[in-house]
Amino acid sequence: MSASSIPSGTTTRTAALSPEISSTVVSDAANPESTAAPDDQTLLRVGDYVCSTQLDFHLFLQVLYGHFANTEDNLNATTAYITLNIYPAASASSAEGSDATPSQENLPHGNNLLSSLITANNSQYLYTPQLLNNQRADLDEAGSWFTVRQPLLPDYMFYEVNRDNNILSTPDGWPSESVVELARAKRMLAGFGNIDSRMQGYDFSLDESTIFPPGYLQDSLSVEFATNGTIASGCIFNVDDASLSQANSSWATHHISNDSSAADQTTLRTRLAQASNLTDCGISPILNTTLLNASADTNPTPYKSYAMSTIWSWAPDQPQNFGTSDDDDNDDDDQTNGPTNRCAVLNATSTRWQAHSCATSHHVTCRANNANPFDFRIADASAAYDKAENACRGDVQFAVPRTALENSFLAAKWRAYRAERGVEDELLWVDFNDLDIAGCWVIGQNSTCPYQDQQLGQGREIVVPTVAAVVVFVLAILTVFIKCASNRRNTRRRRKRVDDGWDYEGVPS
Numbered sequence: 001m002s003a004s005s006i007p008s009g010t011t012t013r014t015a016a017l018s019p020e021i022s023s024t025v026v027s028d029a030a031n032p033e034s035t036a037a038p039d040d041q042t043l044l045r046v047g048d049y050v051c052s053t054q055l056d057f058h059l060f061l062q063v064l065y066g067h068f069a070n071t072e073d074n075l076n077a078t079t080a081y082i083t084l085n086i087y088p089a090a091s092a093s094s095a096e097g098s099d100a101t102p103s104q105e106n107l108p109h110g111n112n113l114l115s116s117l118i119t120a121n122n123s124q125y126l127y128t129p130q131l132l133n134n135q136r137a138d139l140d141e142a143g144s145w146f147t148v149r150q151p152l153l154p155d156y157m158f159y160e161v162n163r164d165n166n167i168l169s170t171p172d173g174w175p176s177e178s179v180v181e182l183a184r185a186k187r188m189l190a191g192f193g194n195i196d197s198r199m200q201g202y203d204f205s206l207d208e209s210t211i212f213p214p215g216y217l218q219d220s221l222s223v224e225f226a227t228n229g230t231i232a233s234g235c236i237f238n239v240d241d242a243s244l245s246q247a248n249s250s251w252a253t254h255h256i257s258n259d260s261s262a263a264d265q266t267t268l269r270t271r272l273a274q275a276s277n278l279t280d281c282g283i284s285p286i287l288n289t290t291l292l293n294a295s296a297d298t299n300p301t302p303y304k305s306y307a308m309s310t311i312w313s314w315a316p317d318q319p320q321n322f323g324t325s326d327d328d329d330n331d332d333d334d335q336t337n338g339p340t341n342r343c344a345v346l347n348a349t350s351t352r353w354q355a356h357s358c359a360t361s362h363h364v365t366c367r368a369n370n371a372n373p374f375d376f377r378i379a380d381a382s383a384a385y386d387k388a389e390n391a392c393r394g395d396v397q398f399a400v401p402r403t404a405l406e407n408s409f410l411a412a413k414w415r416a417y418r419a420e421r422g423v424e425d426e427l428l429w430v431d432f433n434d435l436d437i438a439g440c441w442v443i444g445q446n447s448t449c450p451y452q453d454q455q456l457g458q459g460r461e462i463v464v465p466t467v468a469a470v471v472v473f474v475l476a477i478l479t480v481f482i483k484c485a486s487n488r489r490n491t492r493r494r495r496k497r498v499d500d501g502w503d504y505e506g507v508p509s
Contacts, residue, residue: 057114058117061117061118061122062121064080064082064121064122065121065122065125068122068125068187068188077182077187078181078187079127079177079180079186079187079188079189080187080188080189081189081191081218082188082189082191083192083218084114084190084191084192084193084211085192085193085194085195086193086194086195086199086202087196087198087199088100088101088102088196089102101198101201102198102199102201104201108202113206113207114207114211115206115209115210115211118190118210118211119210122188124185125185125186125188126186126188126189126190127180127184127186127187127189128210128211129208129209129210129211129212129216130210131186135175136171138167138168138169139161139168139169139173140168143184145173145175145176145179148178148179148183149183151447152176152178152179152182153176153179154173154174154175154176154179155176155373155402157371157372157373158173158174158373159172159173159174160172160173161173182450190210190211190212191212191214191216191217191218192204192207192211192213193214194214195214216251217251218251218253219251219252219253220255221234221236221252221253221283222234223235223254223278223281225274225277227270228270228273229269229270229271229273229276230273231278231281234281235277235282235283236252236282236283236405237280237282237405237408237409239409242372242374242375242409243372252282252283252284253283253284253285253286254283254285255285255286255287255288256271256274256278256285256286256287256288256289257271257274257288264292265292268291268292268302268305271287271291271306272305272306273309275287275306275309276309276310279309279311279312280351280407281405281408282403282404282405282408284310287306291303291306312352312403312408313352313353313401314354315347315352315353316352319353319354319355319441320341320355340357341355341356342355342357342358342434342435343355343356343357343358343429343432343435344430344433345427345428345429346365346407346410346414346427346428346430347426347427348411348415348418348426348427348428351408351411353430353432354427358384358385358435359384359385361383361384362382362425362427362429363378363379363380363381363391363414363417363423363428363429364378364381364382364383364388364391364392364398364428364429365378365398365399365400365410365414365428365429365430365431366378366379366391366392366397366399367396367397367399368396369395369397373402374405374406374409376406376409376410376413377392377396377413378413378417378428379391379393382425383429385429385433385445386445388429388431388445389445398429398431398445399430399431400430400443401430410428431443431444433445433447434449436448436449
């Protein structure tokens, strides 16, 4: 929803919808009565909320559906989750809301249940609690995690697996993003956030198979910052105790300052430092304030900087300067020195990754083959990337961090190793490369790009059921052809001559 005229000092969140749905006025919190625009499109500010007579939950779900449908390829598809904070409705004249508890007849029922509204628009993209529980109950059942290709499997280090009557199950596991998106074509999770005590009359049990309960998809942690944006308390990462991190921190979040807008560059730098430090601590930062006193549609630059500050893997402007394929006789790679900038290293100073020549020798990241994903080791021997796997000796293997928390533990391990051994080299090999197809980075020295052989950027449909339908259709055609050919052979084979000279046809089996 675009706001073409917003009163001075008033801020609001905006999102592009459609040209016919636009607003020109946002009323102040002190004066909740709105001022209608010429086309009678209005935004109302009520307390901490901005409301619209045109924008409702149903339209929001339609926008989500459009987003999923327009990003249905391997390059653009991401999983989104929505958090539903439930409060009783209040009139525009009551900026602080109402103390009244909604009557039973005024609460949603039937097709107006939240789960009904969500499934009516996005059921094909929704990953639900019921689906999660079914997959957890039998990991070998069709559609569950162990039935997908090996590269898509979630790492067993992150969840417990039990065996009962030869049935594998897990009480706490989650599928990998690859399983959800690529193997099952799901894009969305919905969960409850804050639920006002006055809304307890709503029957939440009717939504439990579709919407995750409070705290299941988002665990908001209490964090205290120093004035420069560093974290004083609340960080999950503890360099001296990796076992603390084995608790599931996948959904750990913290909201970046919602008390005031970042109206100057100094405050903005503090916000960016907070976001970066939260990321390194294994906590996902959620921006809940306006930057530089302007929304993203007016000034996107600070919001881009904020997004960049939450990237834990690649350093700014990386990866860059990758060469061409090794098999190309006309490539620009130096055949003596090997491929140029086709392999990834961790920089001890920045703690981020950068593309690097695969032929140079560096120490190697190894991970212990135990139940702790944060137990990294540094190989004593230096090697080129193609020999890095051999440098990891014993019960360890060449590895790469997969989460921000893993990256923090590896960076700390590499810094300590350099200090103890007096190593001057800042670069450390991680198991990440684009040797198969330039620009397609994968884990594993001999891994292939998971996308189809086409120009990257064109995308590929990820809807596996569609692909499966095509396969079934082709198999059906082949079956018909084979059956027809078999019948013709049988007909010729069964044509016999009887004593009186008449021919007869054999009966098909």
